[in-house]
Amino acid sequence: MKSDLFSSENMAQPATEAGMTLQNAKSIKYAVNGEMLARQGAMIAYRGNLQFERRGQGIGGMLKRAVTGEGLPLMAVKGQGEAWFAHEAQNCFVVDIEQGDVLTVNGRNVLCFDASLAYEIKTVKGSGIAGGGLFNSVFTGWGRLGLVCEGNPLVIPVTAQQPVYVDTDAVVGWTANLSTSLHRSQSIGSMIRGGSGEAVQLMLQGEGYVIVRPSEATPKKAEQH
Secondary structure, eight states: OOOGGGSTTTSOOOOSSSEEEEEETTEEEEEEEEEEEEETTOEEEEEEEEEEEEEOOHHHHHHHHHHHSOOOOEEEEEEEEEEEEOSTTOEEEEEEEOTTOOEEEEGGGEEEEETTEEEEEEEOTTOTGGGTOOEEEEEEESEEEEEEESSOOEEEEEOSSSOEEEOTTTEEEEETTEEEEEEEOSOHHHHHTTOOSOOEEEEEEESEEEEEOSSOOOOOOOOOO
């Protein structure tokens, strides 16, 4: 049988090292030797001796998820083998987090990560109820984090002299040392006339980077976990 389908760029190769690597633009391969964590339902294939177990978020995380309708539903992948992860054909990216780094990420953009990373669901300071009830996952420690994004993300530097304003439905995440607050860019008069559709943004100030997806999030049916 001959076809471009069987070209080397599409063919899965045996892992040369443990851990996370990009399989291609739309999927991540993880060579498991012990335990790692992934978004529930994100596994698309695996080989070897692996077990998949639902992982809870703790009482605090469950309460926050109930309030916001969002969260980071996780599963633990244990054993030895290789697993591939993807989500709705979104683009995949691998981030190396080192000691001292702090990365705040929207739960909808998390695909998988090393068990050595610590994460905590926190309220986005200054977002309030009007910010869509922003509860993001804050990652610290040492290890690799796999992210997904619809399209190629835009990474914008933030400086003390030049804050950045982002749509709350488009923001993927941001680095440590950035403070957040809500910013209203629409006048009362404009709101009375029907509004521009861009009434409130999340303002980020300080020194760092903010990651933005090239589209606003679209409403989805509630997931069952």
